[in-house]
Amino acid sequence: MAAATLLHSVMASGADLDSALTQNEAYDRLEGADRGLARAIASNALRALGRIDGGLAQLIDRPLDQVEAPVLAVLRAGVAQIWMQQTAPYAAVSATVEAARRWRPASRGGKLVNAVLRRASERPEVFTDLDPTTIWPDWLANRYRAALGPDGATALAEVQLREPPVDLTLKPRINAEDFAAEIEGEVLANGSVRLKAGRLLSDLPGYAAGDWWVQDAGATQAARVLGEISGKRVLDLCAAPGGKAMQLAAAGAQVTALDISRQRLDVLRANVERTGLRMEITEGDARTWRPDQKVDAVLLDAPCSAMGVLRRHPEAAWRRDPASLSKYPRTQRALLDAAGEMLQPGGTLIYCVCTPFSGEGRDVVEGALNSGPWKRSPIRPDEVPGFVNALTPEGDLLTAPVARDSIASAPTQNAADAIDSDVFFVSRLEYAPI
Ligand SMILES: C[S@@+](CC[C@H](N)C(=O)[O-])C[C@H]1O[C@@H](n2cnc3c(N)ncnc32)[C@H](O)[C@@H]1O
Numbered sequence: 292m293a294a295a296t297l298l299h300s301v302m303a304s305g306a307d308l309d310s311a312l313t314q315n316e317a318y319d320r321l322e323g324a325d326r327g328l329a330r331a332i333a334s335n336a337l338r339a340l341g342r343i344d345g346g347l348a349q350l351i352d353r354p355l356d357q358v359e360a361p362v363l364a365v366l367r368a369g370v371a372q373i374w375m376q377q378t379a380p381y382a383a384v385s386a387t388v389e390a391a392r393r394w395r396p397a398s399r400g401g402k403l404v405n406a407v408l409r410r411a412s413e414r415p416e417v418f419t420d421l422d423p424t425t426i427w428p429d430w431l432a433n434r435y436r437a438a439l440g441p442d443g444a445t446a447l448a449e450v451q452l453r454e455p456p457v458d459l460t461l462k463p464r465i466n467a468e469d470f471a472a473e474i475e476g477e478v479l480a481n482g483s484v485r486l487k488a489g490r491l492l493s494d495l496p497g498y499a500a501g502d503w504w505v506q507d508a509g510a511t512q513a514a515r516v517l518g519e520i521s522g523k524r525v526l527d528l529c530a531a532p533g534g535k536a537m538q539l540a541a542a543g544a545q546v547t548a549l550d551i552s553r554q555r556l557d558v559l560r561a562n563v564e565r566t567g568l569r570m571e572i573t574e575g576d577a578r579t580w581r582p583d584q585k586v587d588a589v590l591l592d593a594p595c596s597a598m599g600v601l602r603r604h605p606e607a608a609w610r611r612d613p614a615s616l617s618k619y620p621r622t623q624r625a626l627l628d629a630a631g632e633m634l635q636p637g638g639t640l641i642y643c644v645c646t647p648f649s650g651e652g653r654d655v656v657e658g659a660l661n662s663g664p665w666k667r668s669p670i671r672p673d674e675v676p677g678f679v680n681a682l683t684p685e686g687d688l689l690t691a692p693v694a695r696d697s698i699a700s701a702p703t704q705n706a707a708d709a710i711d712s713d714v715f716f717v718s719r720l721e722y723a724p725i
Pocket of ligand 1: 533550577
């Protein structure tokens, strides 16, 4: 019941799962492993939502939008157990029917849930045979196909069904091999350390000392391709919550971290305090704010649709529509132009977004190259260990999740050069006014 009410509030109120977890009475009453189970059921249902609904539509004799929303939430929670978690069908069916009866005693939901989940356990192929990209709304699946090709979109969908990895970025003075051995983690080719599932972050060594912070391996590349920046003046224009700014400061740069959001800057401040790194922190709108002095480098991690990190927030797929995405390119271009006014001639701009859609990535960069004082400074393979396969012909980087099994079945692909990560587009430009 906790899982179903979580799902219901995420879908009905537009809350994300993390905030729904803090406000759910049924979930609150649970302890230990039960809490983990309720969360896993809700999270799995959200990961596969469109595909679960596609299967349910074949098992119910009326359109899904005519099923009461709470009953639909219970059904989705039931299917997540039967199909995705391989819970014994009798256990999943009886517990889920019980939840429907208790939650909505007056409705006939219990009967429907019982009948449909029995069918679901007898006919798992209604879910397994569906195209993996049906997990998303159709328009979004089409956009992924356009951006990544049909195989890339399918791989992205398959990876979204699994819990994403958790990676740590270590301060440069920490020895990655020793640290990884201590926590039984894995050192990735880019230097990040990947945790084993289920480790509690605050229990790891070095947490209080601020020796590391959580950051997806792909997210580290934007700051990395700035190269040697010790002593240089670097502006991070969209800095909160601070993963990339902390990398820059840890590499010895004189960092100014700017962000428009006071709330997000509070999180950045807490992160910076824990890690003991030094930087100047400023609230402002990068389109109009200007530094006292022009700087050597700017990192612009622009606001974007974030459609490359859906495996961490799958519910976001159902909050967006094409119109809500159309506003980004104009803001991104305005921020990129503003960055030019802050750089010294010959200075470097890193432009980065966490989406695979070229309208927010490559096209914004090409637009600036065609009409502004910029030169592309292609990223070289030797600069991006672990992400060589993610380099585009133009010398930009487009990282993406990689299914481990796909590496094993493609012997030409070097596993060390294909780190499984979130989607990041990174381009490096030189400011070259005439
Ligand atoms: C992708 S997030 C940045 C993540 C951050 N770089 C990191 O690595 O942790 C984008 C940020 O841009 C900020 N932002 C959006 N519009 C802005 C603007 N006009 N000026 C400055 N910051 C802005 C948002 O508040 C948000 O924190």
